[in-house]
Amino acid sequence: MTLDTVEYASQSPDVEQPWAELGLKQDEYERIRTILGRRPTGAELAMYSVMWSEHCSYKSSKVHLKQFGEKAPASDAMLVGIGENAGVVDVGQGYAVTFKVESHNHPSYVEPYQGAATGIGGIVRDILAMGARPVAVMDPLRFGAADHPDTKRVLPGVVAGIGGYGNCLGLPNIGGEVVFDPCYQGNPLVNALCVGVMKHEDIHLAKASGAGNKVILYGARTGGDGIGGVSVLASETFDDSKPTKRPAVQVGDPFQEKLLIECTLEVFAEKLVVGIQDLGGAGLSCATSELASAGSGGMRVELDRVPLRDATLSPEEILMSESQERMCAIVEPGKVDRFLEICEKWDVIATVIGEVTDGERLEIFWHGEQVVDVPPRTVAHEGPTYQRPYARPDWQDELQADAPTADRLKRPAGGDELKATLLAVASHPNQADKSWVTSQYDRYVLGNTVLAQPEDAGMIRIDEETNLGVAVATDGNGRYAKLDPYTGAQLALAEAYRNVAATGAKPLAVTDCLNFGSPEDPAVMWQFAEACRGLADACQVLGTPVTGGNVSLYNQTGEVAIHPTPVVGVLGVIDDVTRRTPMAFREEGQLVYLLGDTEDELGGSTWAQVAHDHLGGLPPKVDLERERLLAEILIAASRDGMIDAAHDLSDGGLAQALVESCLKGGQGARIVVPQGTDPFVLLFSESAGRAIVSVPRSEELRFTDMCGARGLPAARIGVVDGDTIDVQGHFTVTLDELRTAHSATFPALLV
Template sequence: MTLDTVKNATETPDVELPWAALGLKEDEYLKIREILGRRPTGAELAMYSVMWSEHCSYKSSKVHLRQFGEKAPQSDAMLVGIGENAGVVDVGQGYAVTFKIESHNHPSYVEPYQGAATGVGGIVRDIISMGARPVAVMDPLRFGAPDHPDTKRVLPGVVAGIGGYGNCLGLPNIGGEVVFDACYQGNPLVNALAVGVMKHEDIHLAKASGAGNKVVLYGARTGGDGIGGASILASETFEGGTPTKRPAVQVGDPFQEKLLIECTLEAFRAQLVVGIQDLGAAGLSCATSELASNGSGGMRCDLDDVPLRDATLTPEEILMSESQERMCAVVEPEKIDAFLAICEKWDVTATVIGEVTDGDRLEIFWHGEKIVDVDPRTVAHDGPVYERPYHRPSWQDALQADAPTAERLARPATGDELRAAVLQLVGSVNQADKSWITSQYDRFVLGNTVLAMPEDSGMIRVDESTNLGVAIATDGNGRYTKLDPYTGSQLALAEAYRNVAATGAKPLAVSDCLNFGSPEDPEVMWQFAEATRGLADGCLTLGTPVTGGNVSLYNQTGAEAIHPTPVVAVLGVIDDVTRRTPMAFAEEGQLVYLLGTTEDELGGSAWAQVAHDHLGGLPPKLDLDREKLLAEILIAASRDGMIDAAHDLSDGGLIQAAVESALKGGQGLRLIVPDGLDPFVFLFSESAGRAIVSVPRSEELRFTEMCGVRGLPATRIGVVDGDVVELQGQFTLPLAELREANTGVIEALLA
């Protein structure tokens, strides 16, 4: 693009600009002209194009996301909510924890290693920008069909990217998910979560206040990688398995990010920073416009002062570049030397590129000419808001009517058939051991990891003297959500909530990553609207406010959208991590209890998928009050030493959970079917609101009385014993045979 100054733009209204090539619609371009009262300069067009992209502006989702504020439950723990780089909650003892989950889906399909690695880097910078030291990461992942050749390209690269970046940062990866389904072919989901810890007084926000304060760009030099990357690529669908646009995916340098973390935290401790913003999607366009918009004045910047890796970059490219490991700080003039000295100490490049003004404009200069003169709010916050049309899909009723009943799908009936079905389930790629993946992540670096994969939730010690800790779980089931988006999103919330409680932590707050197809498809938009409504209603009932998150749209290949996949992260607090509850059956002779009620609920189940490649019917019913009660029982039992192990029941039902707990502890299990319950339903149903626990015999009376008084069904279903998993009167499966079926599945897939 040729260089256009503001003056030239005013005097040459008919000059054609490539607004369509930058992802803008014609009406959006006309709106920009209306806002400015003239045509935009090339630099202004670049800024609006990335900041008004779906990824940055949430233009198709804003009208629905408002429910998270309108229906937000009252919470004494909430310190910083939606609208900042990450949410912050009070966890007691003067500590605050910040956490957030985001997507890097499209870049990870184009270039799996760097796409996934920079997803980790970006979410970690969101955490440090709040003033917190990052303490852990997590990675919920979705890949295509396990037997598809492209899965062998994407999966190893994504896992290596997550592990490579996180390991180099020295951050433990404490959990996540790995799911395979053909609907994600050509459009994997790579969601990344980070969590950080700080004291209440250390919280920092993204705002540029104080006329005369300096704007400092520090970190890596700006290059041509990732120009328009996440912001524009995330607003595009993929056609025929290849991206319609292939901008350079960002290239990460975790060692530079480690220096950036330490430099930033030292500047915070020295109280040198007024406001701060990381440079992620939309790069400098985002950092300058958001800082100015959130502050009390305007901002003036000079792009000539931006340190470059490539001297040939145009001003438009500098503004759009999404080069990694960069941050923008607002610093008082009298503290600028001290700030730059800290950057020099950590070998971090830092340059003053501008200052806060007492006006209300964002002005940017290049070679002495003004190339941007805008109201920053119109760039950062006042973009388009679409109330996109939506309607229930024409196929939804037929899908729900196709329930996996005994009449439609053959069910195992004999002991031998049940035995074979169990082996088939635990050996399926989604239920199999994931240690090939998790072994590539350092789960215990820093020394404060209390629980990590494959536990129900990851857990980190926050204070080494008091053993205060936090637990985090991420969950989502696209199959359930396709069957019923409203209930499916609530089931994702309930499972993450249950997973946190199963380890003994009290759920406090939520972050979410909403992965859907094209918002321009009314049927996809209906799925999004229903899922968002369900999640907002569920959070209100459970008392867990949404602190922030991410929306990822256009996840589809051609006309084929992914299953609607809301991924929900729940964070909880535990007063003493030494009293946490693991999932493993570890002591022979302990009694196994099933908490909750089991019904014939197999719509969207793992059994239906594995045995019949079937998706239909309704997902399990949900009683959120029962979920709250179950959580209270699990937390109290953990705190008071009534249980030694707990595991939630979800994908694969009771038998999957039982096998996982048995294999983890190396202890067998003898089960008996409760009276009146079909053995198949007992084993494979995915009814919600359930968990299994192992109870020392000395605690049985106290535990069952607590459940009885509180009204939670608790059924004794077995005993920890021997080296087999046995269903009385039906089958016996040696742990060695189960382990052989359950392990090595992903390695074989990639061979």
């Protein structure tokens, strides 16, 4: 077979090429021919196909994502924003923190263990590539119906993959979510977040500068796993009739990644690297084109120097392979020997595969024959931009009109029914104790975990002398977003922002993973556009810029899309982690205060789902100024020792928050329903902008004076006491009864 070189491609314009099989549209293929002035070689076609995929090029989403930059609030903390491997924020004392969330949804359905494991591996390398030491991971997860047989295949595999990879790396898993809904049956969402820490001067960027500098590929050998993997797999709707859309899922080796991390941190410490990029989606195609595109010149690569696990791989396959645990560094010639010495010390394979040139082209050679000659920006940064048509779906009005009002859905009446409802909510898979999952993760390795699941936010100490720390929370509610994607995205941000503030940390910045159905469906694109608009508008008000993130489209099976699910991560800083506020009620006699306003807001609520399998109406209203005020009060009260516990109110309302705070601390509570208040609405409404706190009696006056002076509603609703939750005049439930209901669900489903 003739090698498809650049010269041969120039002389054979009519050779048929498999552009459609590689996911390209005809107009995209014609544009490639126009850019090159000829047909592409097979290697060039492979590069363009993976880099112009939905997953890598954001071709359907970038017209909406630009709002995150256009509307970004001014932030003194932002050091590196959207466009790099991950965003970086200043947290004080010379420290910078980088964090990002990404998806590995489709691979995790095809092969749950490896799909989830390599999701963790990929996000960790993104953080590493910024110059940071990874210090913690989180995992927002969505699965199909909890009792569906396939959930028993997918969930244990995903959890084992996350735990297996993260535990082997020695990284604590400090938070996340596990949510069930039938809409995710064929498309689970496996989102992964990583946090890294560095000094300001250690920030590294993905660029290839300096003619004559060497391109070094280091880490694992390149194999046939993941060829076209996430880049193609995440760019198509699952269809059982198209097995070719399910290419091999990447296979991870966490021990190799651990060596890669330590090796990379050592070469950073010795300042041996000019630019660096991890190899994730689109593999070498991405690393070489992005480094060259962001740099000041061109690049020449000798592809036959790439260390292989499979000697039969073609140039196209090497360029498309998404084999894990690989990095690409740009190193000055005089520092190459030392770089290679450090790699050898860590038993990491390292090979000089090319060099930076003073030209403007990315040139790749195979045994002396040129197989790629492209302008790198056209591959990495100038892919297609689609103005997908979008329109509010016809069914949206009908869905919103189907509100769960008292005259339409039966509400519990009397103490016995209220108690039964509380137990049903607390034992529902979405609200039940997740220890079955989290016990498979090491939450405390490295010794700097301050808060972890099931707390509102995970918290890590980043300086052992000053106790400086950061808190991170991820949240998202697809039910809310289905009812109103603009408001649903804002509620996701508001909840994560509130969760961070509840621990005493000041929210600083946002990362997001936007999980939606097919962009070719105008209704889905409307949902996406509205969610982006809502999130950008809310970030502007709250002063929390989006630093980066991920878009995952085509999350649907056939014509059935998942609920629009924007997952939002918020990072906050706390000066002294010893002053953090946990969620557990711990001291008898402390006063329970409800902060914020409670209204009859049950659209998309846990109660409507648990009691009636109902989704309709409008989600809770968002008051972003109230969220800011609530956060300021929670942070000040934590810092000044006015509160001993805090817990945000969200899914399941006050009832669920009480269950979790009481069970976590092993303390009961006596709750008084204010006169004229409907106990059902008080317990199960999901109004936003609310939290419960426990206040030492000695601090009550100071706390209430602060709330009053700032205009935050604060109602004393009870006291920490006994071993029951006693909603006086209505019902009493023992903590033992609650614990049994709350903790029995997962073992019964999955063991």
